[in-house]
Amino acid sequence: MATKKKSVRKVAVKARARAVPTAAKFQRPEEVEHWIKREVAAQERIYRGIVREMNALNDRRIKWVKEFYQRLQTRGFSVHAGIRRKVRPEEIPPVPKRIRVVF
């Protein structure tokens, strides 16, 4: 029991010595820097994969856009909550050949 109390006190002392940091920059240990670099590199690979997949989806997306533009003229554009407005044919934008979706 005495040992437990001692360890709690030790932890508490550790806490008192710390304050919420006041600067946006922190000194990180090297292993933490490495971890972040690894994760950022992995994220870049994922990002490039997403860009490839989304580019490959372009033809289907263009078909979806055509269907969407059709629905705007029949069912209507969702303006707010359940309020819809039928869009006039002259308001419909031209369908592009490619649409970039990841930035």
Place this chain on the structure above:
Amino acid sequence: MARRHIEPFVDRDVPFKKMTLPGFKRGMNYKMLSIDKDSGACTMTVQLEGGYKQPPSISMSDVEILSMKGTFMLGDQACTPGYYTFIPRGVSIPSISTARGCEMLLMYNDREPNMIESDQDATGAKRSGLVATNSYDDMPWQVPNLFPATEPGCMIKVLRMDEETQALSFLYCMVPGFWQDNISFHDCAEEAYHIWGTSWMMQFGNLPTGGYFWRPPYINHGAFASEHGVLAFGRTDGTLHNHFHFHAHTEPDENQKKVGKKLAKQSPDLFRWVMTQGHNHPDFLHGHGPDWVHSHDHGGPHSHDHEHAHQHGHEHAHDHGKDRKK
């Protein structure tokens, strides 16, 4: 841009990795969903193995947790799926343990995952900002009170709103058969994780269970649909306003300009006042104005997270940092 545009990403496609950062105990595994390359702030799916235990601790980052599978104990509190907590940086949380294992979303908002053993708050920690709720059992679904709003059938439970930035953490759902025929973008970054169900967006196709996105501001998304319904967790890093339109080809810079134009129409007095301060560097952003407009706290970590330049009759610019903090 501090975090990449990650959309769509499905965490079920990747395996868990062992957490090796200092301070974390053995038995914690993670999948990285998105990470800020500068600060290390990140969102992860985390799995705690059965028998995992960690002592009372503090983090030097704001932390958010959403329990998704299994049960873990936070001190004496049993945290079942739907349990959500926001822990301000420096606030001590009780020990965490799980007998049979669990899964959660774990978000570090200011810096990389870090944990320091402590049963006391750090000096200056804001315990009053602690949020803890069982979002599945204790909160009703609400119709979003945004103008303009989503189509009926998309509902929300707001788990936390930042008083200063109006950043939101929330659960949302779409009923089976949900459909919304517009394209949306926001002035803020938006993040979401599908706890259950599949939704479709005209730009990205289907996002299934385990689907995730981190989307920077002004990026088109929608039309939307969900055949069987969706339960999801979402966050923004600022005020969530829906800008609806139907031009499928527009890119973020065009959308941002449209918003500037809209602001001039919708809030002409505000727009004129901001634009006629002598230069485009309003004093109130930098502490020279009245207190009620200068609301950020210089006692804690902060940065002027925006890029800007101003003119004084000669060419120069300075940079107050990068994008938003999350």
